[in-house]
Amino acid sequence: MKYDQIDNKLFIKNRKKFMAQMRPKSIAVFNSNDIYPVSADTTLAFEQHRDILYLSGIDQEESILLMFPDAIEKKHREVLFVRETNAHIAIWEGAKLDKKQATDVSGIKTIYWLSDFEKVFFGLMTEAEIIYFNTNEHYRQAVQTQTREDRFIIKTKNQYPGHQVAKSNPILQALRGVKEPEEIDLIKRACQITEKGFRRILKHTKPGIWEYELEAEFLHEFIINRSKGFAYTPIIASGNSANVLHYIENNKQCKDGDLILMDVGAEYANYSSDMTRTIPVNGRFSERQRKVYEAVLKVKNEATQMLRPGTLWSEFHIEVGNIMTSALIDLKLLSKTDVEKESKDWPAYKKYFMHGTSHHMGLDTHDYGPLKTPMEANMVFTVEPGIYIPEEGFGVRLEDDVVITQNGDPINLMDTIPIECDEIEELMNN
Known part of the structure; x- marks a missing residue:
C-alpha cells in the first residue's frame, strides 16, 4: 500500500458499533474481494471489499473477518484469517501480512491462517444460531459477477441449513x-490530492491539448x-462531450472556445474524493x-447550505429542482409556460439537469448510507448540479464534497479548490 497505515482504533470502533447491533448468538463473516482475471495470466489490480476494510483495515486478498460477540471463548469474539505467507510468496508477489502485522493493522488479537478457517468456523457455528451474510444492497448496484461473498453464502447455507440467516x-x-x-480526515486528504491535480492541469490546458x-x-x-490514482473512472469531456453524463473515452482534442468538464477525484487509503470543475x-x-x-455555481452554493441534520434526501432534491428551475428561466432555457405544463414525473428542469444533486461518499464514491431517513451530522455528501445544453455545444457541472455538521453549518472539504470564474481565468493566464 502507498498510504500511511491507519490507526487501528478506527477499526476497533467500527467493529464495536457493528457488534452492538448483532442479534444474540450470531456470527458475522466478511470476505475479501476476488482477484479478477483479464485473460492468459493477467489480472486486474486487487481492490479490497470496502466492508471488510471498514471493519478491519485489512487491505489484502484472501482474508476473512469473523465477529461472534457471544463466543464462549473470549479470543473467538473477533477473529481474522489471512493468507499464510512464505519465502516463495515474498519473492514472487511481495511479503504478505504476518500474524503480528495483521494485529497491528486491525487491532484484532486472534489471527489464524486461512487454511484453518473451515475447522475454526465449524467449531464456532456449533455455538451460534444465526449467521449474518454480507450482501450488496446498494441502490445503484448492478453486479453480474459472482463474488467471493456470494460463493461463501451458497456454501454456508448448504453446510449449515439449520442456522437462521440475517x-x-x-x-x-x-x-x-x-x-x-x-474517516473525514482521510477523505479530506484525498480532496487535497485532487486539488493538487486540478491546479496542475490549469497550467497545462491550452487549445490543441488532448483530453x-x-x-x-x-x-x-x-x-x-x-494515491493509487483515480477514485473512479475520470471524465475529461471537452465541448459537446460534456453533455454525455458518463463520457469516459477522453480521446478528443480540446478546441479554442470550448469548455472542458472534468469529473475527477483522487483516492487515498481507499477513501474517495469526487470533484467536478468546468474550465475554458x-x-x-x-x-x-x-x-x-x-448560474450552476449559485445553485451549488444554495444546495450546500441545505445539507443539514434533519434534511430528507428526497425533499432536498425537490427543492434543488425548484432553485434550478428559476436559474433556467433566467437563462432563457425554460419559460414559465414550460414549467406550468411540466409533468410531475419529469419536471421541466430535467431537460437541462437530468441527474441527482447529491450522494453519500466515503470508501465508495457512491458510498453506503441511508437515503430514506433524515440526514445526520458527519455524513459526507457531494453537491453536483449541472446545466447541459447540447444545442449550444457545452455543459457545466460543478461538484464539491461536503460534511454535515451538528451546528448546521456544512463544511466544504474542497473549499480551497478554485471554482470562481475570475480565479480560474487568473490561474490559467498567469
Whole structure:
C-alpha cells in the first residue's frame, strides 16, 4: 500500500458499533474481494471489499473477518484469517501480512491462517444460531459477477441449513453513512490530492491539448502524492462531450472556445474524493459560458447550505429542482409556460439537469448510507448540479464534497479548490 497505515482504533470502533447491533448468538463473516482475471495470466489490480476494510483495515486478498460477540471463548469474539505467507510468496508477489502485522493493522488479537478457517468456523457455528451474510444492497448496484461473498453464502447455507440467516447490509448502511473523524480526515486528504491535480492541469490546458493528456497530468499528480490514482473512472469531456453524463473515452482534442468538464477525484487509503470543475480551453469564459457557469455555481452554493441534520434526501432534491428551475428561466432555457405544463414525473428542469444533486461518499464514491431517513451530522455528501445544453455545444457541472455538521453549518472539504470564474481565468493566464 502507498498510504500511511491507519490507526487501528478506527477499526476497533467500527467493529464495536457493528457488534452492538448483532442479534444474540450470531456470527458475522466478511470476505475479501476476488482477484479478477483479464485473460492468459493477467489480472486486474486487487481492490479490497470496502466492508471488510471498514471493519478491519485489512487491505489484502484472501482474508476473512469473523465477529461472534457471544463466543464462549473470549479470543473467538473477533477473529481474522489471512493468507499464510512464505519465502516463495515474498519473492514472487511481495511479503504478505504476518500474524503480528495483521494485529497491528486491525487491532484484532486472534489471527489464524486461512487454511484453518473451515475447522475454526465449524467449531464456532456449533455455538451460534444465526449467521449474518454480507450482501450488496446498494441502490445503484448492478453486479453480474459472482463474488467471493456470494460463493461463501451458497456454501454456508448448504453446510449449515439449520442456522437462521440475517443481513449485514442494513447495519453497514447506517454505520458507514456516518463518518468517524478519522474517516473525514482521510477523505479530506484525498480532496487535497485532487486539488493538487486540478491546479496542475490549469497550467497545462491550452487549445490543441488532448483530453487524455489532461487525464495523464491528473494521474501523475495523484500518484506522486501517495494515491493509487483515480477514485473512479475520470471524465475529461471537452465541448459537446460534456453533455454525455458518463463520457469516459477522453480521446478528443480540446478546441479554442470550448469548455472542458472534468469529473475527477483522487483516492487515498481507499477513501474517495469526487470533484467536478468546468474550465475554458483558452483560459477565458465567453459571456454566455460565464452566465451558465455562474448560474450552476449559485445553485451549488444554495444546495450546500441545505445539507443539514434533519434534511430528507428526497425533499432536498425537490427543492434543488425548484432553485434550478428559476436559474433556467433566467437563462432563457425554460419559460414559465414550460414549467406550468411540466409533468410531475419529469419536471421541466430535467431537460437541462437530468441527474441527482447529491450522494453519500466515503470508501465508495457512491458510498453506503441511508437515503430514506433524515440526514445526520458527519455524513459526507457531494453537491453536483449541472446545466447541459447540447444545442449550444457545452455543459457545466460543478461538484464539491461536503460534511454535515451538528451546528448546521456544512463544511466544504474542497473549499480551497478554485471554482470562481475570475480565479480560474487568473490561474490559467498567469
